[in-house]
Amino acid sequence: LKDTHNFFTMTRKYGVSRTQALRLAPEGFAVKIDNSKVVNVLEDASEKNIPIMVFVGNRGIIQIHTGNVKKTLWHQQWFNVMDPDFNLHLDVTKIDQAWIVKKPTEDGEVTAIEVFNKQGDFIVQFFGKRKPGIPELQEWKDLVADLEK
Incomplete structure (x- = not known):
């Protein structure tokens, strides 16, 4: 891969779902983690x-937030981010799989946390803040490394 966006194209080319691709990935590129660690990503960040x-998205739209997460809180099974410029409401009971995914790119390795429901549909993805041409933040790499413990 040269760009993280090429992963979707690769899964379509080989006729596999994203979760199948993660299960079949060579060692070190995709690690399944406990679903509860998804909350840790937001709390730790x-x-x-x-x-x-x-x-966050579906077949019709994708919403992207870039920046810091400040105010997090629980309400029943919902873990929420309640910042002035960003709200997220994550029903943790809908999480079936969570993965750490490492993709090689021209800018170095890019690490994501990918979260799926029971049907294998994408719920949310987390990355460290970055742009093409800029390497991944070391603080993000360290946060993700802590999730693997």
């Missing part, structure tokens, strides 16, 4: 003041 990128 908030606590450590690490800017992140959050991708």
Whole structure:
């Protein structure tokens, strides 16, 4: 891969779902993690003041937030981000799979947390804040490394 966006094209080319591709990935590129660690991503990024990128979408739209997460809170099974410029409401009971995914790119390795429901549909993705031509933040790499423990 030269760009993280090429992953989708690769899955279509070989006729596999995203979750199948993660299960079949060579060692070190995709690691399944406990679903509860998805909340840790947001809590840790908030606590450590690490800017992140959050991708939420469906077949008709994708919403992207880039920046810091400040105010997080629980309401029943919902884990929420309640910032002035960003709200996220994540029903943790709908999470079936969570993965750490490492993709090689021209800018170095890019690490994501990818979250799926029971049907294998994408719920949310998290990355450290970055842009093409800029390497991944070391603070983000460290946060993700802590999730693997």
